[in-house]
Amino acid sequence: MTTMEHTLIELTPVVPILSVSESASSHLQAMMSEKQLDGYALRVYVSGGGCSGLEYGMTFDDETREGDSTFTAAGLRVVVDSISAGYLTGASIDYINELNNNGFKIDNPNAVSSCGCGKSFRTSGDAEADDEAGGGCGGGGGCAS
Secondary structure, X not given: OOOOOOOOOOOOOOOOOEEEOHHHHHHHHHHHHHOOOOOOEEEEEEEEOOOOOEEEEEEEEOOOOOOXXXXXXXXXXXXXXXXXXXXXXXXXXXXXXXXXXXXXXXXXXXXXXXXXXXXXXXXXXXXXXXXHHOOOHHXXXXXXX
């Protein structure tokens, strides 16, 4: 008789980089359905620019690239590149539908300041760049709506 060895494998749960509210997910899924984007995901990214130094971006994408993180949030497939992930960890995306204010809102705990438009932000590591650029919406750049 032989003895069977059992190996214990610990699985670390995958924690999404960011969360998506049910409202945002429903709105995004409806947009994808309307545009017939079957098999697409929401790509969330951060790029340089905006009046505070960094800018949020979202697009529908049907490709993944090396280094991308892919996960499901509120039933929506989301893709984030490795550089953006460092800026977006812990963030949440919501869809606001108010009388004078409707659209997507990103709440980012990594942002130490953001522009009034909510599309541009800076982190604590970006303080020097912000000082050099004049900083914020009043720094001459203004927010593009």
